[in-house]
Amino acid sequence: MTTEMTETPVPTRQPSATEPLDALARLESEAIHIFREVAGEFDRPVILFSGGKDSTVLLHLAVKAFWPAPVPFPLLHVDTGHNLDEVIDFRDRTVERYGLRLVVANVQDYIDDGRLEERPDGTRNPLQTVPLLDAIAGNRFDAVFGGGRRDEERARAKERIFSLRNSFGQWEPRRQRPELWNLYNGRHRAGEHVRVFPLSNWTELDVWRYIKREAIELPSIYFAHRREVFQRDGMWLTAGPWFGPRADEPTQELTIRYRTVGDGSCTGAVLSEAADLDEIIAEVSASRLTERGATRADDRLSEAAMEDRKREGYF
Amino acid sequence: MSDLLRLATAGSVDDGKSTLVGRLLYDTKSVLADTLDAVHRASVDKGLSTPDLSLLVDGLRSEREQGITIDVAYRYFATPKRSFVLADTPGHVQYTRNTVTGASTAQLAVLLVDARKGVLEQTRRHAAVLALLGVPRLVLAVNKIDLVDYDEAGFEVIAKEFTDHATALGYPVGSVLSIPVSALVGDNVVERSPHTPWYTGPTLLQHLEDVPVEPDPHDAAFRFPVQYVIRTNTAEHTDYRGYAGQVAAGTVRPGDEVVVLPAGRRTSVARVDTPDGALTEAEAGRSVTLVLADEIDISRGDLIATATEAPVPVDEFDATLAWLSDKPLRAGARVLVKHGARTVQAVVGELSARFDEQKLATVPAPQTLDLNEIGRVRLRTAEPLPVDDYAVNRRTGAFLVIDAGDGSTLAAGLVGAGLQALETDRNWGGTAATTGDLVSPGP
Numbered sequence: 001m002t003t004e005m006t007e008t009p010v011p012t013r014q015p016s017a018t019e020p021l022d023a024l025a026r027l028e029s030e031a032i033h034i035f036r037e038v039a040g041e042f043d044r045p046v047i048l049f050s051g052g053k054d055s056t057v058l059l060h061l062a063v064k065a066f067w068p069a070p071v072p073f074p075l076l077h078v079d080t081g082h083n084l085d086e087v088i089d090f091r092d093r094t095v096e097r098y099g100l101r102l103v104v105a106n107v108q109d110y111i112d113d114g115r116l117e118e119r120p121d122g123t124r125n126p127l128q129t130v131p132l133l134d135a136i137a138g139n140r141f142d143a144v145f146g147g148g149r150r151d152e153e154r155a156r157a158k159e160r161i162f163s164l165r166n167s168f169g170q171w172e173p174r175r176q177r178p179e180l181w182n183l184y185n186g187r188h189r190a191g192e193h194v195r196v197f198p199l200s201n202w203t204e205l206d207v208w209r210y211i212k213r214e215a216i217e218l219p220s221i222y223f224a225h226r227r228e229v230f231q232r233d234g235m236w237l238t239a240g241p242w243f244g245p246r247a248d249e250p251t252q253e254l255t256i257r258y259r260t261v262g263d264g265s266c267t268g269a270v271l272s273e274a275a276d277l278d279e280i281i282a283e284v285s286a287s288r289l290t291e292r293g294a295t296r297a298d299d300r301l302s303e304a305a306m307e308d309r310k311r312e313g314y315f
Numbered sequence: 316m317s318d319l320l321r322l323a324t325a326g327s328v329d330d331g332k333s334t335l336v337g338r339l340l341y342d343t344k345s346v347l348a349d350t351l352d353a354v355h356r357a358s359v360d361k362g363l364s365t366p367d368l369s370l371l372v373d374g375l376r377s378e379r380e381q382g383i384t385i386d387v388a389y390r391y392f393a394t395p396k397r398s399f400v401l402a403d404t405p406g407h408v409q410y411t412r413n414t415v416t417g418a419s420t421a422q423l424a425v426l427l428v429d430a431r432k433g434v435l436e437q438t439r440r441h442a443a444v445l446a447l448l449g450v451p452r453l454v455l456a457v458n459k460i461d462l463v464d465y466d467e468a469g470f471e472v473i474a475k476e477f478t479d480h481a482t483a484l485g486y487p488v489g490s491v492l493s494i495p496v497s498a499l500v501g502d503n504v505v506e507r508s509p510h511t512p513w514y515t516g517p518t519l520l521q522h523l524e525d526v527p528v529e530p531d532p533h534d535a536a537f538r539f540p541v542q543y544v545i546r547t548n549t550a551e552h553t554d555y556r557g558y559a560g561q562v563a564a565g566t567v568r569p570g571d572e573v574v575v576l577p578a579g580r581r582t583s584v585a586r587v588d589t590p591d592g593a594l595t596e597a598e599a600g601r602s603v604t605l606v607l608a609d610e611i612d613i614s615r616g617d618l619i620a621t622a623t624e625a626p627v628p629v630d631e632f633d634a635t636l637a638w639l640s641d642k643p644l645r646a647g648a649r650v651l652v653k654h655g656a657r658t659v660q661a662v663v664g665e666l667s668a669r670f671d672e673q674k675l676a677t678v679p680a681p682q683t684l685d686l687n688e689i690g691r692v693r694l695r696t697a698e699p700l701p702v703d704d705y706a707v708n709r710r711t712g713a714f715l716v717i718d719a720g721d722g723s724t725l726a727a728g729l730v731g732a733g734l735q736a737l738e739t740d741r742n743w744g745g746t747a748a749t750t751g752d753l754v755s756p757g758p
Contacts, residue, residue, distance in 0.1 A: 029561060032561075032602035036542040036560070069545045173386060177724045180415065181420060181709070183714070189722065
């Protein structure tokens with residue numbers, strides 16, 4: 001070995017040799033194990049990275065799994081074109097800090113050249129599926145890491161950590177492989193790929209507690225701030241050129257924060273004064289709404305909204 | 316005390332398992348308002364007067380339509396004492412493979428019976444599968460106790476019958492608890508029931524919070540499957556070479572003498588690395604990177620084990636298979652075996668016995684092993700594997716059988732002849748009556 005590689009920066013906390021293996025440490029070890037299995041068994045893995053809290057935790061775990069070597073995978077972002085600037089800035093800074101390669105699949109490109117049509121409600125989350133599948137096929141990615149958690153939604157609760165997708169990217173719940181012990185079966189045929197969910201067993205609260213323990217940086221929109229918002233379908237949406245407001249939707253400046261990062265037209269903010277991690281953890285602990293129910297219009301579409309989208313090849 | 320408990324549920328159709336899980340989530344306030352609203356709406360749509368808590372867990376469209384649970388659902392709830400990862404496994408007979416899946420990682424299993432029906436054949440089969448997979452503790456939830464007027468005598472009969480069965484399967488006294496519950500109205504699930512003053516034990520949730528768990532075999536001999544070789548060369552880490560993996564059993568410390576299998580080269584541990592700093596020891600369940608004292612050739616799939624108590628790599632061994640595929644297994648089948656981080660080709664030799672679920676006995680020399688059947692086989696592998704007996708180590712005694720053609724998972728594999736312990740009724744009278752060592756699933 002002659003060439004000197006760049007050091008992979010890890011936001012380390014105080015090392016402790018005697019820290020017990022508590023629930024969070026177990027979840028961390030499990031996720032790291034999953035990352036290493038994929039690195040050992042697949043040729044072209046990729047990490048879905050949106051700059052949201054789950055994918056940021058995912059990337060942090062990947063960095064820890066391969067430290068002190070760099071993460072041996074590129075990142076993929078399916079950009080709806082409806083993202084808040086703070087999130088895109090954060091995404092780009094994070095990618096640069098770790099020296100990774102970012103592949104961006106733009107929904108806007110598909111709309112511009114007519115491959116996809118803007119929906120009447122302006123929501124672009126469902127439009128992500130085609131650019132995602134094209135990016136997977138075009139780059140011949142065979143393993144795609146996502147930040148999905150089983151506590152998010154009932155259909156996700158049934159999905160495996162290694163979730164085989166057919167050559168159309170579809171999830172077939174009746175044909176899932178049994179997942180035994182911590183032995184993962186990543187075998188797939190040419191054209192198929194496997195979605196891998198290292199955070200499967202984490203809850204929203206676990207994610208926040210881990211962010212605090214590891215001092216992981218997040219986009220500022222997760223913390224309470226003043227913002228021009230308007231109300232639609234009971235959710236607070238950011239006023240901006242893409243999302244509205246329509247003429248009958250008055251805007252006002254409120255103190256809000258985001259619980260999830262997604263397409264701006266259907267991802268709502270919550271009224272919140274939680275300005276730091278302790279306050280967010282307290283707020284999430286006391287919350288009576290799930291994060292998707294509180295902030296995602298697309299998951300409210302039908303009782304089986306998520307299952308249907310996953311069957312089509314969604315995350 | 317561990318602050319994380321992994322548990323699985325099992326039971327027959329209509330025992331009210333989804334309702335029980337829904338009740339646990341509901342009463343621990345793990346269900347949030349919007350989810351509950353959706354359940355209320357769907358219950359009203361179905362013409363029900365009270366919310367159907369099973370809708371909290373039946374996640375797939377076909378499950379809700381048919382009113383049955385098809386697939387393992389994972390649920391998460393927490394109390395101030397513990398976090399719980401719950402694998403809710405379907406009771407429908409053709410989905411036994413899901414029970415195997417849920418049980419493979421469980422530290423405790425909750426079996427449900429209907430107080431009006433008592434212990435059924437399927438209850439006995441489920442208990443046998445849980446024993447085979449080494450789930451250390453069982454809870455028998457005698458459900459719908461409200462429908463038998465909270466009858467103590469009836470409960471005692473069911474509890475005794477089940478405890479006797481579990482004891483025959485190798486469960487030590489104290490590892491099995493029976494609780495009278497009503498998932499529908501909530502008796503003894505989270506809140507103590509006023510209707511069962513004769514029951515002095517803990518509620519289900521109290522038991523789940525307080526039951527001791529030995530999450531990983533800490534005292535066992537050290538085992539470390541190498542998942543990935545981490546190499547880099549930086550100013551801080553000159554010619555770094557570390558072996559990444561998760562401690563599967565035992566504990567490792569710097570200075571420990573180890574052997575790398577299957578090659579058999581000996582060396583010692585120089586450092587136990589993590590990004591948070593080097594550790595003075597790493598116990599089972601922890602993902603770390605080992606730096607060794609000598610430069611020897613190690614790659615993914617190798618096993619690093621304690622030098623004093625290392626497994627002997629074998630290329631032929633007895634195993635118990637829980638067959639999970641529609642395609643029947645026949646002697647001579649060519650398959651892949653994934654053990655630890657190594658996948659090797661294998662040939663199934665003779666099928667030496669099949670477990671008769673009805674009689675809880677083994678039948679010698681079956682022609683095939685079909686979906687949901689459990690049998691003992693002889694396996695020959697293309698390369699030697701450093702296996703342990705499953706009864707000794709659930710991690711390094713487990714393997715997957717994979718279809719080399721389509722990549723599907725064919726079977727859950729357990730090294731050794733653990734099936735013998737399940738012969739609680741040794742009534743087939745075969746000459747090869749195996750009365751070998753009982754597998755003790757408990758600590």
